[in-house]
Amino acid sequence: MRTYDSQLASLTRRSHAIISGDYMASLATADVCDVNTGHLSNGDLRVLPPVFKIYGQRRAFSGPITTLKVFDGNVLVREILETRGEGRVLVIDGGGSMRCALLGGNLAQLAQNMGWAGIVVNGCIRDVDEINGCDIGVRALASHPRKPNKKCQSEKHVPVYIGDMMIREGE
Numbered sequence: 396m397r398t399y400d401s402q403l404a405s406l407t408r409r410s411h412a413i414i415s416g417d418y419m420a421s422l423a424t425a426d427v428c429d430v431n432t433g434h435l436s437n438g439d440l441r442v443l444p445p446v447f448k449i450y451g452q453r454r455a456f457s458g459p460i461t462t463l464k465v466f467d468g469n470v471l472v473r474e475i476l477e478t479r480g481e482g483r484v485l486v487i488d489g490g491g492s493m494r495c496a497l498l499g500g501n502l503a504q505l506a507q508n509m510g511w512a513g514i515v516v517n518g519c520i521r522d523v524d525e526i527n528g529c530d531i532g533v534r535a536l537a538s539h540p541r542k543p544n545k546k547c548q549s550e551k552h553v554p555v556y557i558g559d560m561m562i563r564e565g566e
């Protein structure tokens with residue numbers, strides 16, 4: 396039986412993030428959980444809280460993770476998306492901020508052009524129609540019209556937390 400849900404799981408041993416939408420052609424995340432109860436218990440398989448909305452053309456996407464931790468600013472988001480994505484997934488820990496957007500249409504277009512598979516934002520995005528036109532997958536908490544700061548403390552390639560789930564660079 397194939398069942399589908401909209402959760403995100405991170406598999407340490409396979410060094411991959413698995414992000415599924417309502418439908419994923421080759422992988423049912425519920426089935427992955429059912430056959431990996433041991434990995435769920437020991438933390439090798441992690442499921443993020445199901446709080447993300449689905450944006451972008453790719454409802455399902457996967458790839459090695461690049462991590463970024465920011466505080467209401469996105470200078471490093473642009474810097475990272477200007478590098479070749481090669482199918483990677485950028486995970487932005489914005490601390491769940493509802494104060495501004497961390498990603499908009501221009502950056503989503505850049506991500507598409509540079510070959511990123513997707514972006515997960517623990518925070519907000521804007522320019523939803525433009526993002527939905529891009530051939531990438533995007534998960535975010537909500538849309539917000541305000542732009543982010545251009546100066547902020549940020550750290551790249553560090554372990555980040557979404558809820559109580561840790562996500563590491565390269566998983």
Ligand SMILES: O=C([O-])CC(=O)C(=O)O
Pocket residue numbers: 469497498499500501502503521522542543
């Ligand atoms: O430029 C920004 O900081 C965010 C944005 O609106 C875009 O990517 O279009």
